Structures are given as C-alpha cells and as structure tokens.
Amino acid sequence: xxxxxxxxxxxxxxxxxxxxxxxxxxxxxxxxxxxxxxxxxxxxxxxxxxxxxxxxxxxxxxxxxxxxxxxxxxxxxxxxxxxxxxxxxxxxxxxxxxxxxxxxxxxxxxxxxxxxxxxxxxxxxxxxxxxxxxxxxxxxxxxxxxxxxxxxxxxxxxxxxxxxxxxxxxxxxxxxxxxxxxxxxxxxxxxxxxxxxxxxxxxxxxxxxxxxxxxxxxxxxxxxxxxxxxxxxxxxxxxxxxxxxxxxxxxxxxxxxxxxxxxxxxxxxxxxxxxxxxxxxxxxxxxxxxxxxxxxxxxxxxxxxxxxxxxxxxxxxxxxxxxxxxxxxxxxxxxxxxxxxxxxxxxxxxxxxxxxxxxxxxxxxxxxxxxxxxxxxxxxxxxxxxxxxxxxxxxxxxxxxxxxxxxxxxxxxxxxxxxxxxxxxxxxxx
Numbered sequence: 001x002x003x004x005x006x007x008x009x010x011x012x013x014x015x016x017x018x019x020x021x022x023x024x025x026x027x028x029x030x031x032x033x034x035x036x037x038x039x040x041x042x043x044x045x046x047x048x049x050x051x052x053x054x055x056x057x058x059x060x061x062x063x064x065x066x067x068x069x070x071x072x073x074x075x076x077x078x079x080x081x082x083x084x085x086x087x088x089x090x091x092x093x094x095x096x097x098x099x100x101x102x103x104x105x106x107x108x109x110x111x112x113x114x115x116x117x118x119x120x121x122x123x124x125x126x127x128x129x130x131x132x133x134x135x136x137x138x139x140x141x142x143x144x145x146x147x148x149x150x151x152x153x154x155x156x157x158x159x160x161x162x163x164x165x166x167x168x169x170x171x172x173x174x175x176x177x178x179x180x181x182x183x184x185x186x187x188x189x190x191x192x193x194x195x196x197x198x199x200x201x202x203x204x205x206x207x208x209x210x211x212x213x214x215x216x217x218x219x220x221x222x223x224x225x226x227x228x229x230x231x232x233x234x235x236x237x238x239x240x241x242x243x244x245x246x247x248x249x250x251x252x253x254x255x256x257x258x259x260x261x262x263x264x265x266x267x268x269x270x271x272x273x274x275x276x277x278x279x280x281x282x283x284x285x286x287x288x289x290x291x292x293x294x295x296x297x298x299x300x301x302x303x304x305x306x307x308x309x310x311x312x313x314x315x316x317x318x319x320x321x322x323x324x325x326x327x328x329x330x331x332x333x334x335x336x337x338x339x340x341x342x343x344x345x346x347x348x349x350x351x352x353x354x355x356x357x358x359x360x361x362x363x364x365x366x367x368x369x370x371x372x373x374x375x376x377x378x379x380x381x382x383x384x385x386x387x388x389x390x391x392x393x394x395x396x397x398x399x400x401x402x403x404x405x406x407x408x409x410x411x412x413x414x415x416x417x418x419x420x421x422x423x424x425x426x427x428x429x430x
Contacts, residue, residue: 008057021117131312258411306386307337319343
C-alpha cells in the first residue's frame with residue numbers, strides 16, 4: 001500500500017487537473033458515472049476505476065485488477081511506476097472514495113493521504129458497512145434506534161473529512177445526518193420525478209437555475225436524483241452551461257452494471273437489474289419504483305430480494321425495515337439467502353396469515369431460485385436486488401434474458417468471476 005500510495009502521489013504531482021471526490025453510503029458509483037458522462041466530451045477526463053485503499057491509487061495511474069491473482073498484482077506493481085505520467089494532460093479527475101472502517105487503511109483519512117479533492121460530493125448516508133463501525137459505539141446498552149443513529153453519525157463524520165479542504169462542498173441536503181454535520185455545504189432541489197416503462201424524468205433547481213433530464217429507455221428509482229443532482233451541481237461549479245450538462249447526461253449516461261439496468265425478458269417480461277449491491281434505502285427506493293410501474297402497467301410483479309450484507313448487529317433492524325416496506329407491492333416475492341430467511345420471511349408469513357394474498361417463497365441459493373423462475377407468468381415485471389455475495393443473482397437473470405447478448409451487460413461476468421462461481425458450485429451455464 002505504501003508503494004501504491006507513493007506512485008499515486010507522484011502521478012498527481014504531474015497534473016494540474018481539478019479533482020472531484022465522491023463519498024457516501026449509497027450512490028457513489030452512479031454519481032461518478034453521471035459526472036463522467038458530462039465531462040468526458042468537454043475536456044480530457046479520467047475516472048478512477050477503484051474506490052478502496054488499493055483501488056484509488058491503482059485507478060489514479062489507470063490500472064485495474066483483472067483476476068486478483070498474485071501474478072496480476074505483480075503485473076500492476078511493475079506497471080505502476082511506468083504510469084506516473086498517466087494524469088499529465090487530464091483536466092478533470094473523478095475519484096470515488098469508499099470507506100469500510102473508521103481506522104486505517106479503510107477509512108477516509110487514509111484515502112486523503114493519497115488524494116485531496118478540490119470539489120467534494122457526499123451523496124447519501126445510511127446504515128451501510130456498519131459492522132466495522134460498531135467499534136465506535138459507547139459501552140452500555142443502547143436502544144436499536146439510538147445505536148443505528150450513532151453508527152450513521154460515525155459513518156457521516158468519517159466521510160465528511162473529505163470535504164474539509166475542498167473549495168466546493170456538495171451534499172444531499174435531504175439527508176438529516178449530512179445536513180446536521182455539514183450545514184454550510186451546497187445542495188440542490190429535486191422538483192419533479194416521474195417514471196414509466198419507457199422513460200424517467202427528473203427536474204432540479206441548481207443555484208436557482210432549472211434543469212430537466214429525460215432518460216428514454218431507462219426506469220430509474222427516485223433516489224438516483226441524489227446521484228444526478230450532485231453531478232449537475234459539480235459541473236455547474238466548473239462553469240459548464242446547463243444546456244450542455246443536460247445534453248451530455250442524457251446522451252452519455254449509462255448505469256453501472258448491476259445497478260439500474262433494464263432488460264427484455266422471456267415471456268414478454270421486463271427485468272430490472274439492481275443485483276450488484278443493496279442497502280435499506282436503495283431497496284426501498286426500488287420497491288417504490290416497482291410500485292409505480294405496477295400501477296401504470298398492470299403487470300404481474302415479481303421481486304427477487306437477496307441478503308443485505310456487512311450490517312453487523314444492525315442486520316435485523318435493516319432487514320425488518322425492508323420487510324415492512326415490501327407490503328403488498330410484489331405479487332410474488334422470492335427471498336434468497338440466510339438473512340432474508342431469518343429476518344424477512346417471518347414478517348412475510350405473518351402478513352400472509354393476515355390475508356395479503358401475495359406468494360412468498362425462500363431459497364437458499366440461486367440454484368433453487370432458478371427452478372421457480374423457469375415458470376414466470378406472461379408480461380411479468382421482475383426486480384432483482386441484493387448485496388454482492390456468493391448468492392450472485394445475476395446468474396438467475398441470465399436465464400430470463402430474451403437476448404442472450406445482454407449477458408455482457410450483467411455484473412461479474414469476467415473470467416475471474418466465472419472461475420469463482422464455478423468453484424462455489426453456483427455457476428449456471430446458459
């Protein structure tokens with residue numbers, strides 16, 4: 001890590017680029033992609049690919065692991081010093097800065113020892129990666145709500161360190177933890193959100209200037225506003241006209257794999273792929289999206305929900321909150337993984353006994369899930385949502401794709417991940 005940090009620092013000495021840092025519990029990658037969509041056609045722009053203690057320095061010299069093997073790491077160690085001039089002619093550098101721990105090397109202070117942004121964005125703060133932050137809790141018995149609030153406050157405090165030396169500070173002003181911690185940071189206002197099966201519309205007010213985005217062929221949840229809004233504001237602070245921002249975003253933005261993708265499925269179904277990661281706010285946002293689309297399309301709605309991970313002692317609270325939000329939104333609910341069985345399934349059984357009428361089933365893995373998915377009703381609307389884990393919901397999505405060429409647009413399809421899945425016995429040949 002010392003070696004990579006040193007190489008990255010030397011690379012940054014070769015450039016006068018404006019550095020934009022992005023932090024937060026949810027929405028960092030989508031914000032990074034939105035900002036890159038705006039800037040890449042305007043001036044030479046580099047978007048660092050990684051967001052961790054090793055991913056950030058490697059990304060700053062244009063390197064990324066292919067299979068994480070010892071040979072792959074040796075390759076990157078050898079190439080890294082040869083890439084010190086990689087940033088020399090860049091005008092903008094976008095860095096996603098992800099934290100998993102309050103202490104080095106997985107905290108914000110360590111990342112700031114590598115790179116200090118000029119513009120800082122914090123997208124959202126919630127109970128994500130709380131397990132490692134439990135060590136910050138005071139001794140003694142705490143209520144569930146007090147413990148959760150203290151954990152999110154600790155995560156917010158760590159992320160907020162990124163903004164201390166930033167000339168421009170941008171936050172999601174609707175988040176109470178951010179508003180309390182950073183009352184003087186700049187924010188934006190979402191004035192309209194609408195979605196149907198053909199397009200999604202967002203309208204914002206940025207520094208008293210209106211802007212409306214229409215994404216045709218995409219169905220985005222409302223929470224994606226907290227990725228688009230900061231990206232628009234950052235570009236605005238770089239003196240890019242609003243009409244150019246609108247044009248570039250609508251033309252260039254493509255959701256990251258496994259986040260907000262939509263696919264045509266078998267039996268005239270529509271698949272919403274958000275299988276890459278999951279937290280309570282993002283799951284609830286996608287449930288609300290499905291609810292809106294169900295009302296507009298009258299399709300049979302299937303929600304496939306896998307475990308939300310790295311929540312530590314907050315796992316029960318967060319999963320049960322999702323269980324309450326599910327309600328009667330899906331006509332069919334498929335749960336996958338031990339945590340959904342432990343914390344969501346009992347709540348769903350109770351609601352079924354109360355007469356909700358929806359079908360609810362649990363599966364230990366995608367192998368069993370796939371048997372159920374082989375008989376989906378005609379014109380279904382299907383949402384896949386879950387954390388990165390050994391459950392790999394994308395392998396179930398493969399079975400439902402109408403166009404098998406779309407497999408390349410799914411998450412974790414590289415040779416490295418194929419070997420990992422085969423070794424775990426979860427591989428599905430399509």
